[in-house]
Amino acid sequence: xxxxxxxxxxxxxxxxxxxGDGVVVSMxxxxxxxxxxxxxxxxxxxxxxxxxxxxAKGGIGSGVVRDGHYYFMSMDGIAHCHELATGRNxxxxxxxxxxxxxxxxxxxxxxxxxxxxxxxxxxxxxxKASPKFEQLAANSIGNEMCxxxxxxxxxEIFIRTHxxxxxxxxE
Numbered sequence: 001x002x003x004x005x006x007x008x009x010x011x012x013x014x015x016x017x018x019x020g021d022g023v024v025v026s027m028x029x030x031x032x033x034x035x036x037x038x039x040x041x042x043x044x045x046x047x048x049x050x051x052x053x054x055x056a057k058g059g060i061g062s063g064v065v066r067d068g069h070y071y072f073m074s075m076d077g078i079a080h081c082h083e084l085a086t087g088r089n090x091x092x093x094x095x096x097x098x099x100x101x102x103x104x105x106x107x108x109x110x111x112x113x114x115x116x117x118x119x120x121x122x123x124x125x126x127x128k129a130s131p132k133f134e135q136l137a138a139n140s141i142g143n144e145m146c147x148x149x150x151x152x153x154x155x156e157i158f159i160r161t162h163x164x165x166x167x168x169x170x171e
Contacts, residue, residue: 004047008035015058015072015107020065023050023084027058027072034058036087051087061107061149064115066129071115077102079117079127090131097123097138107149122146122161124168141166 010032017026024047027034034056037047057080063072068084073095081090095102099121106118113129114136122144128134144161151158159166 004039006035006037006047006049008049008052009033014060015062018063018065018070020070021068021084023065025063025065025070025084027056027063029058029060030075031055032058034087036084050085053087057092060105061117064108064110064129066110066113069129069131071108071127071129073104073106073108073117075103075105077104077119079115079133081131081133091133093133093135095119095125095127095135095138097121097125098140099123099143101145105147109150109152111152116150116152116157118146118148118150118159120146122159124150124157124159139168141168 010028012029012032014029015027017024025036034053036050039047057074059075069081070084071081073079078094080092097119101120104119109116115127115129117125122141124139126137146161148160156167156169
C-alpha cells in the first residue's frame with residue numbers, strides 16, 4: 001500500500017533517494033529537478049515538501065546525508081554540499097585527482113566523517129563531510145576507466161574498473 005507520493009521530479013532518474021535527519025532528498029539526472037520532503041510520522045503520512053530546485057546540478061551517482069547537510073556529485077567532477085533543511089548551497093568544489101578524467105558517475109560512500117568518491121580515471125577521492133570544504137586525499141589505481149562506486153566491508157575498499165576488481169586496505 002502506497003503511503004504517500006510527492007510530485008515535482010523529472011523522468012530522468014539515476015540516483016537513489018537519500019535519507020537523513022528525517023528528510024528524504026530525491027534528485028533528477030542531467031540537470032533535473034531535486035526535491036526534499038520531511039516524511040510524515042506514524043499518525044501523519046502526508047509528506048511536507050521542504051524545498052524544490054528546478055534544473056538542479058544532480059548527476060548519476062547518489063549522494064549522502066550527514067549532520068544537516070547533503071553531499072552529491074555533478075557528473076563534471078564537482079562535489080556539492082547543501083543545507084538539508086533549505087537546499088541552500090554551502091560549497092561547490094572541483095575534486096582533483098591525479099588522473100586525466102575527473103568526471104564521475106560514482107555514488108558517494110560515507111564512512112564516519114569521510115566521503116569516498118571514484119572518478120572516471122579510477123581515482124578514489126576522499127573529502128570531509130563538513131560544511132567547510134576539505135579534500136583529504138586522492139589515490140590513483142593507475143588511470144583505469146571507472147564508472148562504479150566503492151564498496152566498503154571490514155576495513156577493505158573494493159573498486160571495480162573496466163578491467164579489474166581491486167581490494168585496498170590499510171596495512
